[in-house]
Amino acid sequence: MEPVPAHAETPDVSFDGGDLDCGNGLLLLIRKHIDPMAPGQLLEIRSTEISVDEDLPAWCRLTGNDLLSWTKVGRQRSFLITKGRRGADAPARARPAPAMEPRPEPAPAPRVRREVRPVPPLAVTGLGSWPRPRWMLDAMHAFVEGRLDEAAFQETASDAVRLAIAAQERAGVTVVTDGEQRRDSYASFVASRLENCQLIPLTDVLPLVDDPEEFAAELRALDVPAAEVRHPAVFGRLRRVRPLVAHELDFAASVTERPVKVALPGPYLLTRTMWMECLTENAYSSREEIAADIVTVLREEIADLLDGGAALVQLDEPVLSEVVFSGPKSKRSFMCGALSESQGPEHELGFARDLVNAVIAGFPRERIALHMCRGNWTPDESVALAGSYAPLVETLAAMRVGAYLLELCTPRAGEMAVLTALPDDARIGVGVCNQKHPVVETCDCVTARIRDAVGLFGRDRLLLHPDCGFATFADNPLASAAVAEAKLRVIAEAAAAF
Incomplete structure (x- = not known):
């Protein structure tokens, strides 16, 4: 033009x-x-x-x-x-609705040290995310786009959390989560809570990659809704000026008597997501430099979560599988910052190990868990990564966490037996149902998987859960709330036999 x-x-x-x-x-x-x-x-x-x-x-x-x-x-x-397309089918130009008078955000309540409710053997839990009601999604979009103030958004989200926890309790879970109802996704939501970070649609960064048209086509092939998924963009030094998720724990603990688990994106995941040379060069000179600030942010958050009574703090590190399973030609995988640099498996695994250990150093090991999977953005198993845990076991074992919550139900995860190399004093969380499949597993099927796990690890070390969350990305849930509840119920019923 x-x-x-x-x-x-x-x-x-x-x-x-x-x-x-x-x-x-x-x-x-x-x-x-x-x-x-x-x-x-x-x-x-x-x-x-x-x-x-x-x-x-x-x-x-x-x-x-x-x-x-x-x-x-x-x-x-x-x-x-x-904004949008201009043409015969495009909406007529409209003036925006009169701006609302924003309600002041409530002053944060003083931190309360809560009693820690223990997590028993064979505890049943969701991995984190729960399908959001349609009205919750509408509120989330309005909030991100500046059309809904924070106080109104938080009120709406609290109603959605009540529903998510009630469904888990009906299903018979031992440890509940708040369903991540306040998050647009399991990881990128952090950008809306940190100073000098902003959420932008993934499509906004496409012009900055080497071949945007090719990358857009790859995202479509991977079944990624790029226009709906938002990506963190860093434009200054990262700083935690308010809780990332401690407020989620506070509300969840106020509406349930059961132990509460809280998931946080891990430090390697956040570093790979936030370090984009094309967007961060004015703020950080290297990804090691941004990683140091991410470690500080996460340590501050975990301290608050443990003080607040979180039974488990779960660090999500699914991109570890991208490191070892993406292949020599760096096959695209949509689970974190596929746009950021990667220096090869040996370097990346060592970098990830050191970051996780730096974050959790000094915290009670038994209350820290690590989760990983091979991709959870689409029900299409064929576009997710596949491979045994064998090339990851040494790295996982060197991460000083108290529990590993692992994808194991899908055939893409390989054999469970390789995990016997993990530390004997760590708990093993076994995925015993596949959140990607719409059909609810039978009790006999789940019982057989639990029996196999008991044979390998012993009853007292086991935790039970689906392979991953039911709605990792808010706009792209993998299950309905009814199916999610039914799958958790089957796990709880099967666990009762042990």
Whole structure:
């Protein structure tokens, strides 16, 4: 598209991006301005950066927004885009609803040291996420896009948590989670809680990869809803200015008498997700430098969770499987920052081991667990990674956690027996139902899996759970709430026989 002397239409919103390029903050500013706008409204982006001439049209094309026109006078450029598609089927331009008076966020309550409820042998638990009601998803989108204030969002989420915990209790679980109802996904939600980090749709970063069209096609082949999944973008030094998930624990503990487990994205996962050379070069000089701040953030959070009575704090590190199973040609895998650097399995596994141990050093080992799987964004087993735990056992054993919560039901996970090499004093969480399958397993089937695990590890070391969460990504659940409850009930019924 060639520049024009002047835009034919008047923008609804304008901002000046100065000399920022798309990789150094301009995309973050675009997202900040376009999210609250109504479909069909016009956004003007002013820029003096020459690379935007090519990058912005690519961003519009990949994100489903139309570039209507652009002007150029000397170094000053002005781009006029419409939110969404412009055409016969596009919605008419609409003025945004009058802005709400934001309700003040309640002052955080003083931290309460709660009694820790023990986790017995053969305890049954979900991995973390639970399908969100439709009204919860609507509230989540409105909150992320700036159309709903935090207090109203938290009230809505608390109602969804009550439903998720009640379903788990009906199913007979031993250890409950809050279903991650306040999170857009199991990991990227952290960006909305940290200083100098922002959530942007995955499509926003596509223009920054080497071949955006090829990568977009790969995401489609992997069944990834790139326009709906948001990715953390770092634009300054990371700092924990409020709890990441301690508030989730506080509310969950107030509505149940059962032990509560809280999942946190692990330090390697967060480092791989947040370290993107194209977005972080002004804030951090290396991923080791950003990893140090991530370790600090997680240690502060875990201290609060343990003080608050969390029975287990679960660190999610599914990207460990990407390290060893992606193959020599680095087959794409959508489980974390597939856009970030990776220096080969030996280096990456050592880096991950050291990060996990730095995070948990000094904390009670028996209350720290680690979870990993091979991908949980789609019910299509064929696009998820596959491979035995054998190349991972040495690394897992060197992580000084008290429990391993592992995907084992799916044939993609290989044989359970290789896990006997894990430390004898650690508990083993065995996945005994497949959250990807819509059919609920029979009690006999789950009982047989538990019997195999008892034979390998002994009854007292075992914890029981599905292979992974039921709704890792809020907009892309793998099961309905009814199916999720039925699967947990079968595990609880089978466990009762032991």
